[in-house]
Amino acid sequence: MSEPRACPECLRRARLLAHLAPYIEKVATGTPGSRSPELLRLDNEDLAAAVAPKVADQVLAQAAVVPERRLVADLAASRCWATCRHDDLYPEGLGDADDAPWALFGRGEPRWLPGLRPDGVVTVVGARRATSYGREVARDLARGLATAGLVVVSGLAFGIDGCAHRGAIDAGLTVAVLGCGVDVSYPASHRALWRRIGEEGLVLSELPPGTGAWRWSFPARNRIMAALAGMTVVVEAARRSGSLITADLAADLGRDLGAVPGPVNSRASGGSNDLLAGGACVVRDAQDVLDAMLGPGVRQAERLGPAIEPRAARVLAAVEAGSDTADAIAAGLDLSGAEAAASLAVLEALGYLRCSLVGVYSRTMLKPPCV
Amino acid sequence: MLATAQTFTLDGISARPVRVEVDVHKGLPAFSVVGLPDAAVREARERVRAAIANCGFKFPLHRIVANLAPASLRKAGPGLDLAIAAALLTASEQLDLDSLPSLAMVGELALDGSLRPVPGVLAIAEAARERAVEAILVPEENGPEAALVEGLDVLCLPSLRRLADLAAGEWVPEPPEPMGLPLTANGGPDLADLRGQRHLRHALEVAAAGGHSLLMVGPPGAGKSLAASRLPSILPPLATEEALEVARIASACDRLADREPGGRPFRAPHHTVSPAGLVGGGNPPRAGEATLAHRGVLFLDELCEFRRDTLEALRAPLETGWVSIARAGSRRRLPCRFMLVAAANPCPCGRGESDPDCSCAPLAVRRYQARLSGALADRIDLLAAVQQPSAEEMGGPSGEPSTAVRSRVAAARERQEHRLGIGRCNAEMTPAELRECHLDDAAAALLADSYSRRRLSGRAHDRVLRLAQTVTDLAGSEVIGHEQMAQALQLRNREDS
Numbered sequence: 001m002s003e004p005r006a007c008p009e010c011l012r013r014a015r016l017l018a019h020l021a022p023y024i025e026k027v028a029t030g031t032p033g034s035r036s037p038e039l040l041r042l043d044n045e046d047l048a049a050a051v052a053p054k055v056a057d058q059v060l061a062q063a064a065v066v067p068e069r070r071l072v073a074d075l076a077a078s079r080c081w082a083t084c085r086h087d088d089l090y091p092e093g094l095g096d097a098d099d100a101p102w103a104l105f106g107r108g109e110p111r112w113l114p115g116l117r118p119d120g121v122v123t124v125v126g127a128r129r130a131t132s133y134g135r136e137v138a139r140d141l142a143r144g145l146a147t148a149g150l151v152v153v154s155g156l157a158f159g160i161d162g163c164a165h166r167g168a169i170d171a172g173l174t175v176a177v178l179g180c181g182v183d184v185s186y187p188a189s190h191r192a193l194w195r196r197i198g199e200e201g202l203v204l205s206e207l208p209p210g211t212g213a214w215r216w217s218f219p220a221r222n223r224i225m226a227a228l229a230g231m232t233v234v235v236e237a238a239r240r241s242g243s244l245i246t247a248d249l250a251a252d253l254g255r256d257l258g259a260v261p262g263p264v265n266s267r268a269s270g271g272s273n274d275l276l277a278g279g280a281c282v283v284r285d286a287q288d289v290l291d292a293m294l295g296p297g298v299r300q301a302e303r304l305g306p307a308i309e310p311r312a313a314r315v316l317a318a319v320e321a322g323s324d325t326a327d328a329i330a331a332g333l334d335l336s337g338a339e340a341a342a343s344l345a346v347l348e349a350l351g352y353l354r355c356s357l358v359g360v361y362s363r364t365m366l367k368p369p370c371v
Numbered sequence: 372m373l374a375t376a377q378t379f380t381l382d383g384i385s386a387r388p389v390r391v392e393v394d395v396h397k398g399l400p401a402f403s404v405v406g407l408p409d410a411a412v413r414e415a416r417e418r419v420r421a422a423i424a425n426c427g428f429k430f431p432l433h434r435i436v437a438n439l440a441p442a443s444l445r446k447a448g449p450g451l452d453l454a455i456a457a458a459l460l461t462a463s464e465q466l467d468l469d470s471l472p473s474l475a476m477v478g479e480l481a482l483d484g485s486l487r488p489v490p491g492v493l494a495i496a497e498a499a500r501e502r503a504v505e506a507i508l509v510p511e512e513n514g515p516e517a518a519l520v521e522g523l524d525v526l527c528l529p530s531l532r533r534l535a536d537l538a539a540g541e542w543v544p545e546p547p548e549p550m551g552l553p554l555t556a557n558g559g560p561d562l563a564d565l566r567g568q569r570h571l572r573h574a575l576e577v578a579a580a581g582g583h584s585l586l587m588v589g590p591p592g593a594g595k596s597l598a599a600s601r602l603p604s605i606l607p608p609l610a611t612e613e614a615l616e617v618a619r620i621a622s623a624c625d626r627l628a629d630r631e632p633g634g635r636p637f638r639a640p641h642h643t644v645s646p647a648g649l650v651g652g653g654n655p656p657r658a659g660e661a662t663l664a665h666r667g668v669l670f671l672d673e674l675c676e677f678r679r680d681t682l683e684a685l686r687a688p689l690e691t692g693w694v695s696i697a698r699a700g701s702r703r704r705l706p707c708r709f710m711l712v713a714a715a716n717p718c719p720c721g722r723g724e725s726d727p728d729c730s731c732a733p734l735a736v737r738r739y740q741a742r743l744s745g746a747l748a749d750r751i752d753l754l755a756a757v758q759q760p761s762a763e764e765m766g767g768p769s770g771e772p773s774t775a776v777r778s779r780v781a782a783a784r785e786r787q788e789h790r791l792g793i794g795r796c797n798a799e800m801t802p803a804e805l806r807e808c809h810l811d812d813a814a815a816a817l818l819a820d821s822y823s824r825r826r827l828s829g830r831a832h833d834r835v836l837r838l839a840q841t842v843t844d845l846a847g848s849e850v851i852g853h854e855q856m857a858q859a860l861q862l863r864n865r866e867d868s
């Protein structure tokens with residue numbers, strides 16, 4: 001298989017973006033309505049003129065004279081690879097977007113790149129300020145999707161993004177698209193996850209290695225996430241969440257859009273519920289995503305859990321009915337404290353339940369076999 | 372003329388011998404006390420002067436020097452008054468104690484010469500017996516406490532006036548009745564008050580049976596404090612030696628009067644307590660709440676509100692059962708083997724995330740719970756999620772009484788002592804002893820499965836094994852089975868999600 005290669009013109013474009021980053025920041029976040037994906041649609045001259053009219057000529061001249069061996073040497077020094085829109089390995093989905101990045105930098109195995117076709121990729125996004133409900137669903141959903149063989153794309157952010165990566169990486173392939181250089185871990189506390197994805201999955205960015213995170217670069221990377229995937233699923237988002245930008249961009253591209261229903265009285269789910277009201281596909285589990293992307297019943301996501309004994313089955317039913325602590329379950333089913341404890345532990349060990357730090361149980365998406 | 376008297380000063384929770392030497396000779400009238408006295412001892416001069424004058428003796432108008440030997444030991448408290456007065460009276464030839472057996476004395480003087488009780492008399496009496504003193508003079512109120520020590524004559528002195536009568540053989544005090552030690556666990560609040568809440572009851576029983584530390588998480592008013600205060604009543608009663616230990620600490624800290632009726636100490640310091648207040652400290656070093664809870668229960672309500680350094684200070688004592696306090700002059704080791712019981716709310720507002728009324732931001736909940744897992748979580752064995760009992764449970768019959776639970780706990784403790792040695796429990800099992808645990812195949816498979824899926828850390832693995840052993844001891848069986856292992860896995864405290 002060929003190695004990913006980026007042409008000098010596209011690499012120069014990436015350098016220009018990094019150079020203009022502070023100017024774009026001022027324009028993209030200072031004036032309402034001028035969003036970064038629209039700016040990045042412009043070609044080099046127009047972009048420079050739009051964001052930095054005073055120094056445009058100087059910046060453009062500087063970018064044009066960088067020699068090719070310098071570009072190659074810098075890339076080699078950063079231990080990353082790059083592909084560009086003229087390369088065979090450039091992800092297919094990105095070609096559909098007229099604002100697609102010219103060059104795409106990456107860490108991880110480039111041999112995964114051909115697999116990034118829209119019909120095999122799903123983007124899972126959501127708010128950084130997520131509730132435990134959203135985090136659990138994101139993790140389970142991503143695990144189910146990865147198990148079914150889909151590539152899970154997300155943005156490595158706090159909250160839903162991080163949970164989606166964590167759920168997916170144990171079961172299959174996950175791709176993190178960053179708003180900074182691929183050799184920068186942002187947020188810094190996701191360092192371990194970033195490193196693991198760099199080893200077992202892919203980390204992608206349109207900004208050259210070493211570039212820091214800018215406010216405008218997050219909406220910009222959202223357009224990459226939206227374009228990579230055949231379907232974008234918003235797990236949990238409030239009405240003003242940045243993940244709704246990804247949803248808009250995906251809809252603009254004509255890609256499928258899904259959202260996980262949340263409590264109607266929860267502010268954290270306002271945005272995702274609005275998407276559903278606006279006609280987005282209802283996503284309850286991985287099967288819903290597979291049906292929407294590939295047609296109903298084409299591929300089965302469901303895997304049934306191991307068999308459980310009758311007492312545990314009653315406990316499982318009680319948790320599904322809303323009892324969430326050992327106390328409530330013991331009282332509701334008239335079990336002794338010891339019996340309830342034993343059944344809960346077995347169900348947790350088998351993967352049917354999970355327990356929070358404060359001893360509150362919740363259901364995973366694993367389904368028991370019919371008794 | 373020179374005279375001496377034997378007394379003791381309190382040092383932490385043990386007593387150190389002090390010899391009072393008083394010299395009365397001609398010179399300008401003066402009264403000085405030397406030998407590292409603290410403020411209370413220095414003020415003894417005024418009390419002794421007034422007491423002697425008011426009891427019909429004559430305060431000698433000479434140059435008086437009272438030396439407290441050994442000079443290097445810091446003397447604290449008013450307990451030296453009586454010895455200074457007695458030595459002064461002997462030196463000025465107003466009193467002759469030679470007719471009495473070898474004597475130690477302790478007590479604070481009132482200005483009219485009557486004696487006031489002092490702390491630590493139990494420790495002082497024990498130290499006196501060790502030094503082969505035959506009799507000890509104590510204030511009347513301290514008599515029952517001193518009488519606990521066998522092989523020592525306790526003479527209760529109401530007032531300095533009576534000292535002359537005693538020396539002359541004209542008056543002999545009644546020997547005091549030894550105070551009762553709390554050797555039965557009855558009398559405290561009863562577990563029957565806890566209605567419903569089967570899981571919490573189970574967790575309490577396992578915690579008591581194995582001496583495991585327990586964290587209760589639940590909304591305010593769900594019964595966490597109620598449950599914690601009932602814990603001493605299901606612990607097995609103290610052995611005589613342990614009860615003496617507890618009484619000695621209480622006596623040294625002047626808390627003998629307000630002991631818990633249930634026998635075992637129950638301490639619930641407020642969350643604003645300082646590290647020194649919790650584990651002991653200051654100069655001279657004083658015992659903290661951890662030592663006061665020795666052989667009993669230390670209850671930390673609102674665990675997340677405690678200062679971080681305060682909780683960190685508790686780590687080493689929890690591990691070793693001792694508090695070591697090093698100060699410029701000395702190093703002290705205070706015992707503190709207690710059961711740690713903590714309570715916390717599930718989120719900042721207290722209702723818990725699953726409650727629709729919970730108003731906490733998701734991030735605030737996560738930060739709060741992170742604090743919970745940071746605070747001593749690795750030292751806490753059990754987690755009980757506490758929920759408000761339902762209306763039927765509140766109106767229903769009262770729960771199983773403490774006596775029934777206690778007998779099961781005692782049986783489980785007996786099995787542990789048989790296996791590990793006297794006075795030890797499962798919570799203290801060493802890694803070597805853990806390897807001796809017998810597991811059947813199903814239990815071993817369940818534990819190995821949880822461990823290999825990274826649901827358990829190495830430490831949590833050992834913790835689960837200890838809990839499983841306790842659950843098995845409660846069940847009265849020899850081999851840890853699948854059911855017991857499952858219970859232990861459920862009961863374990865979660866360090867991380």
